[in-house]
Amino acid sequence: MLRTMKGPIISLRGITKQYPPDIIALSDIDLSIEKGEFVFLTGPSGSGKSTLLKLLSCMERPTSGELSLDDFDLTNLSASQVPYVRRKVGVIFQDFKLITTKTVFENVALSLEVIGLSSEQISKRVRDILELMGLASKTDRYPPQLSGGEQQRVAIARAVVNRPSIILADEPTGNLDRGMTNEVMALVEELNAEGATVIFATHDESLFAHTYRRVLTIHEGRLRA
Numbered sequence: 001m002l003r004t005m006k007g008p009i010i011s012l013r014g015i016t017k018q019y020p021p022d023i024i025a026l027s028d029i030d031l032s033i034e035k036g037e038f039v040f041l042t043g044p045s046g047s048g049k050s051t052l053l054k055l056l057s058c059m060e061r062p063t064s065g066e067l068s069l070d071d072f073d074l075t076n077l078s079a080s081q082v083p084y085v086r087r088k089v090g091v092i093f094q095d096f097k098l099i100t101t102k103t104v105f106e107n108v109a110l111s112l113e114v115i116g117l118s119s120e121q122i123s124k125r126v127r128d129i130l131e132l133m134g135l136a137s138k139t140d141r142y143p144p145q146l147s148g149g150e151q152q153r154v155a156i157a158r159a160v161v162n163r164p165s166i167i168l169a170d171e172p173t174g175n176l177d178r179g180m181t182n183e184v185m186a187l188v189e190e191l192n193a194e195g196a197t198v199i200f201a202t203h204d205e206s207l208f209a210h211t212y213r214r215v216l217t218i219h220e221g222r223l224r225a
Contacts, residue, residue, distance in 0.1 A: 008032040009166065009197050010056065015065035017051055017221075025051040027221040029065070033199065035165075038192045040208040041201040043218035049201040052218065053168045056199070057091050058082045070165060087115055090159035090196075092188075094171035096151045098143040098158075104130065105139045108158045115162060129157045133187065149180035156187055160196070167191060169200045173207070181207070 010033040017026040026048045033039055041049050054060040056069060058077065067074040072085050098107050105126055112122045130136050133153045143151055152172060159167065169188060173181040185207065192198045202208070208215050217224045 009035040009037075009070055010199075011066070011068045013066040015055065015062050015067055017048075017055065017060065018063045024221050026055075026062075026218075029223050031216070031223060033197060035197055036192070036195055038189070038198045038200070038213050040211065040213060040215045041199055041218065042203060042205070042208065042215060044203065047218045048221045049218055050170055051221075053091070053170050053199065053201060056166075057089050057168055058085050083114070087162060088165050090162070090164035090167045092152075092156055092159045092167065092169040092172045094174040096143070096155045098151060098154060100143050103140050103142055104135060104146070104154050107143070107154055108161050111158050111162050125161055126157075129161045133157045147180075148176055149183055152176060152180065152184055153187065156184070160191055164196065166197045167199070169198065169202075171201055171203070173202065173204065 010031070012029050012031040015026055015029040015031075016024070018024050029052070041052065043049055051060065055062055055067060055074070058074065062075060065075065069085060070088050072081065074085070077085065099110075102110075108126045108129065109122050112125055117125070127136070127139070130139060133156065135150065135153055135157065138146060138150060138154075143154065146154065155172070167188065172188075173184050176184065181204075188198060188200065200207075
């Protein structure tokens with residue numbers, strides 16, 4: 001259901017997610033995130049971080065509660081509206097989820113093909129984002145030919161090439177060394193500086209130990225201050 005929204009770009013009220021038979025992944029979550037905010041989401045493995053991001057990207061539906069994202073009420077969303085929500089959201093995964101049989105260009109272009117852009121528009125946007133990510137020379141390479149850091153940059157390029165207003169990062173530095181982690185963080189910070197709202201899930205406390213940004217902690221499905 002499309003709704004006119006004033007206030008937070010993301011709002012959760014009493015959100016609970018239960019999996020059969022009686023697994024409570026999230027319990028009574030209340031959360032508001034402002035447009036342009038950069039928020040860290042932390043907690044141990046299995047605490048509910050990924051489940052929360054799946055709800056925000058329409059990969060899952062909440063069991064109960066109210067959830068809104070930008071102009072959409074996700075708790076009453078029809079299947080036909082899901083693609084429109086996903087155009088606003090870019091998701092960066094820890095394991096990249098690149099298609100190994102497609103080139104770097106083809107992997108990034110997929111996000112634009114599904115929204116119906118022309119081949120000329122796709123070519124320009126993909127080449128521009130690969131240039132920004134320092135991957136212009138890797139256009140025709142396949143994922144197995146790239147380093148871990150390069151693969152993660154391709155994953156970021158794919159997530160942001162359609163210029164989403166919200167970026168959800170699910171442990172994107174979990175498999176990277178410190179140098180590559182710093183590289184990815186710098187890229188995400190730059191995207192936030194350009195106006196994107198970012199939720200960055202991580203269990204790496206060094207990434208937020210000295211930050212001025214808000215840090216949300218989830219433990220056993222409950223949000224803690």
